[in-house]
Amino acid sequence: MSKAIRIHTNGGPEVMKWEDIPTPDPGPGEALIKHEAVGLNYIDVYFRTGLYKAPNMPLIIGQEGAGTVLAVGAGVTNVAAGDRVAYAGPLGGYSTERTLPADRLVKLPDAIDFQTGAAMMLQGMTAQYLLRRTYNVKAGDPIVVHAAAGGVGLIMCQWAKHLGATVIGVVSSEEKAELARAHGAHHTVVGYDTLVADVKRITGGAMVPVVYDSIGKDTFITSLDCLAPLGLMASYGSASGPVPPVDLGLLAAKGSLFLTRPSLNTYVAKLSDLQKTAADLFEVVASGAVKIKVNQTFALKDAAQAHIALESRKTTGSTVLIP
């Protein structure tokens, strides 16, 4: 038997139940892994509340982990029993043991421990595609990064600085501003009220070519107003709630803007993209350019406490759940 946090219905943190489940056998193309650490991500909240539709109930939420391969099914050649691995994507993460498609696993370099592996895969690969592919950040670019002291945020600040960008980090408190600055943000703005004016001042009126907005409803229009003509709004999360339907005319009126709602799943759907994205991430972590900050750990069975902390904006950096 294994243990897992399952939800039987959508709702608050209390719907997460710590339950016995039969340990699954790996089918063809699958691997069975034992989790050493599980990543906590805001997307877990969306699946719990129902903002993202559960594919089945009961559902084991969680989309990121690191651990050891226990067994592989027929046809699996990329990993073998005993390998140290990590992944981001397939639901089923809040568990002591799980199966998943083996081609979603990447081998963890020896220098990266399990907690770091579980903390970095989803948030780090997200930072990679946002900074290198959604918009290819170049040296000298001023960019706006929302929730700059959060999990994705601290990685974005460090990586963007490494690329030579000027990072304007947006946060909700002075304490978080200090943390963002310590991790590469050149400028910080607390709250959204003065954001457009601050971006104007910092860029000498030019505004920015890209805004990375993970907040959604509360910041959508403000973020558009931070963009230079032909700028790109990357609306990649909904921490404050989903963005209401958009009048496309707004994009013309505000300067022929581009708008995208990207998702990691699309960017790493092809195996070659997954491998390249993970390799890029491992490289910046190995070189020390990006440090993965695991600022909170919780026992996996206490995942509800972790969700409460994340939703009440009490966490900074990444959070890991320990089975």
Ligand code: NDP
């Ligand atoms: P974070 O650690 O960034 O936590 C969320 C942060 O959002 C909070 O700390 C808070 O920072 C900010 N926030 C602003 N408004 C609210 C609100 N009303 N309620 C709660 N938090 C709020 O989480 P993650 O690093 O896990 O994820 C960051 C974002 O990236 C999420 O929106 C997530 O959905 C998105 N994401 C998207 C992916 C994609 O491919 N599209 C992949 C991975 C993540 P502050 O207090 O400073 O405002």
